[in-house]
Amino acid sequence: MNHIINRRKFIGNVSALGLATTLPWMSPFSMASNLKSPSNLVKVGFIGVGSRGRTLLLHMQQTEGVEIAAVCDNYEPNYQRAIKLTNSKAKAYYDYRELLENKELDAVVIATPLHEHAHITIDSLNAGLHVFCEKAMAMTVEDCMAMVEASKSNGKILQIGHQRMFDPMYHKAMEMLDAKQLGSINQIRAFWHRNNDWRRPVPTPELERKINWRLYREYSLGLMTELASHHIQVANWVYGEAPIAVSGFGSINHWKDGREVYDNVNLVYKYPNGKHFVYDSMISNKHYGLEVQVMGHKGTLEMETGNYFSENPPPAPGIMQLLNDIEKDMFEIIPIGGASWVPETANGKGGEKYYEKKKGASDGTDYQLHAFAHFIRENKTDDKYLREGYNSSMATVMGDIAMRENRLVEIPEEYRM
Amino acid sequence: MNIFHNTFFAMGTRFDVVIPGEEIAMCESVYSQIQQKTLGLEAKLSYYDPQSTVSRINREAEIKPLRIDEQAYRAISIALNYHRLTNGAFDICKAALKHGIEANAAVSTKDSALGIVLNQNNQTIYFRWPGLKIDLGGIGKGLAMESAKNILAQAGIQNALLSFGESSVLALGKHPKGDCWKVGIPNANDPHNFLHQFQLRDEALSTSGNLHRNDDGSVTEIDHIIDPETNLLVKKNKLVSVRSASPLEAEVLSTALFVVGEDGAEKIASNFKQMWYVFLG
Structure with a gap:
């Protein structure tokens, strides 16, 4: 019963959001096949059932x-929790092999x-399994x-966890970008700020390094791989290509507690044709929170909040008619006059909410898993998903190199997918 | 033929500038001057911006005479002059009541504008009665249109059509295919029908009403003009259009006539030589 309600709700949501057109596999038709028949059932194993794995x-x-x-999971509490979450129905392992x-x-x-993503992914693909791997992919470009x-060599799907690619709010923004509503875009800014020790x-x-792996260079590149990779993916997506160079600074300023990863990073990525992506992240101030600001000569998008x-305001309809008339050598009466026009939003500067995200609405995490299952059933995916995942992880790693070596890092052609 | 057009946000609405038949680079420069001047006026005269001169006046002028900038001083002097010429129908003190400020004794007294003391020598303003506030929203667009007219004249531009929020139109010279500019006031509920048509040449047209027609065709009623007699928002659904050589005068008089209605209009109009008005709807 629960399933039926959920499925109806899901279909309703998807068609209402128009996602079915941007993500064709989400059409009700793809939902209509009997997903419960044994031949359609996708059997999945979870490797790593910590915080993100549980979600x-x-x-x-x-x-x-x-x-x-x-x-x-090789950490006992997570192992036990996973068994409980699956009502002991899933077979449980300590060793992924x-x-x-x-x-x-x-x-x-x-x-x-993070440090385990690469070899586990490769072993899994070599074992003939499709893989959904959380971002970032790995700690080096080679990996x-x-x-x-x-x-590619195993002919198996590899999908990287970038849920924004499946977030209806982001899809709405991409529609506006595809329609060239923002005009020429030459700069994107993004930031992710928190105020806690992470x-x-x-x-x-003795469990410090195992639990707080994000703080040590042996296991993670810190803010870059764990947070920045999301917004770098968005910037690549908006520009439709990967960056060609990066420079930046990283420091440990506030949380001097033995951690090895930066708590304060600032980077500039350069894209072909001189477009820029400016990124910063810190964990000692949360006033500005997180945002992606796409700046075109006609308008600005705030992609995390849907603004x-x-x-410029839209011209008055009467003025539009006048301009058309003059072009066509016509001399007609133009409709103009009445109470003053007011922008549809209160701030009077043309700000508008293009997407109202309801509390608890999908951030794409559920849709990306649904997509993954669908791709497995069809035994094919769209290359763009892995390309986005790869280019984001690659740029994340290159950004870390730029900060660590304190230099401008050019990104060679063969690194860009 | 070159046609220059651009639109900017100002004073809570949009300002469209159309200039046919001139070099685009010059039009860009003129447009930019108009925009700067208008936004400069808004920064001084806005009721909403806490940094504006008007906000400072509303906070401090009841304490002691406050020295203010020339633009704000001029705007208030002009507004008070129109207050007299419209027999009190145009009132920058009563206008502040629309913000829901407490209708205290000072603001709601019959002639609250008499509480404003200007001193030309020191360029100061003083509120004789505590609690007085002013709102220059009824004159801001007119002043901006007046400066735009001067900027265009200085640049030697003879033909242009300016629309400030559609309620104020300045038609200079003529349409490229005619000997004037033809403008029709649309019926908010039936935009294909014009309530009235105007042929404008070197004239301004200002329309006051409370039905807002949105770009998507929907209509919203926004009552925003205070009747100084009753201290309440005017709720009648009608329009009044005023044409005059002066965009400032057209702007102020359309508000004043909207307040007094058809019956009181002639008495006010008799104080002005070169204006023409029509009540619509």
């Missing part, structure tokens, strides 16, 4: 036509600490490339 697992449980057949032996599986979802190569509680001191600001 993905809960979303995957709501995805029709998917069975979570296996879970794996044993999970890969499970012949039942069609695919795995990988949400381990990112090897992951892509393993997907730590997770550690039960005993659009026009540089």
Whole structure:
């Protein structure tokens, strides 16, 4: 019963949002096939069921036509929690290599600490499984490339967890961009600010590096791989290409607690034709929160909040008619006059909400898992999803190199997908 | 033929500038001057901007005489002069009541404008009665149109059509295919029908009403003009259009005539030589 309600709700949402046109596989037709028939059932194993892994697992449980057949985590509390979350129905493993032996599986979802993404992904693809791997892909460009190569050589899908690509609010913005509503776009700014130590509680001191892996260079590139990769993906998506150079500065200013990753980063990415993407992230001030500002000569988009600001107001309809008349050598009466025009928004500067995100509405995480299952069933995907994932991770890594080596890093052609 | 057109946001609405048959580079420069001048006026005269001169006056002029900038001083002097010439129908003190400020004794007294004391020598303003506030929204667009007219004249531009929020139109010279500019006041509820048609040449047309026609065709009623007699918003659904050689005068008089209605209009109009008005709807 629950399933039926959820499915109806889902279909309703999708068609109402117009997502069915931008993501064709989301049309009700693709939903209509019998997802419960054994031949359509996608069996998935979860490798890494910590904070993010748990979120993905809960979303995957709501995805029709998917069975979570296996879970794996080498940290006892997470291992036990995964068993509980799946009502002991999924087979549980401590070692992912044993999970890969499970012949039942069609695919795995990988949400381990970053340093384990590359080899687990490659092993999984080599084992003949499709892979959904959380962003960022890996800590080096070579590893990112090897992951892509393993997907190609094995003919298996590799999808990277960039949920904004499946977020209806982002899709609405992309429609506006495709329609050239913003005119010429030469700069994008994005930022992600928090004010906390970015730590997770550690039960005993020897677990510090295992739990707080995001703070140590052996396991993570910190703010870059864990946060920036999302907005870098958006910038690449908006510009339709990957950057060609990056420079920036990174520092540990506020949280001097033995961590090795920056708590304050500023970068500028350069794209072909001299377009720029300016990014910064910090965790000692949260006033500005997070945003992506796309700045065109006709208008500005704030993609995280769904706001659009026009540089100029729309001309009065009577004035539009006058301009057309003059062009056509016509001399007609133009309709003008009455109470003053007022912008439809209160601020009087042309700001408008192009997308109202309801509380609890999808941020794309559920849709991307639904898509992953669908791609597996069809045994094909669109190359653009992996391209976005790769280019984002590659640019993330190159940004870290620029900051660490304190130099301008040119991004070679062969690095750009 | 070159046709220059651009639109900017100002004073809570939009300002369209159309200049046919002139070099585009010159038009760009003239447009930019008009925009700067208008936004400069808005920065001084806005009731909403806490940094504006008007906001400062509303905070401080009841304490002691406040020295203010020339633009704001001139705007207030002109407004008070129109207050007299319209027999009180145009009232910058009563206008402030639309913001929901407390209708205190000072503002709601019959002739609250008498509480404003200007001193030309020191360029100061003083509110004789505490609680007085002013709102120059009824004159701001007119002043901006007047400066735009001067900027165009200085640039030697003879033909242009300016629309400030559609309620104020300045028609200079003529349409490229005619000997004037032809403008029709649309019926808000039936835009294909004109309530009245005008042939304008070197004239301004200002229309006051409370039905707003949005670009998507929908109509909203926004009552925004205070009747100084009742201290309440005027709710009658009608339009009044005033044409005059002076955009400032057209702007002020359309507000004043909207307040007094058809019956009181002639008495006010008799104080002005070169204006013409019509009530519509």
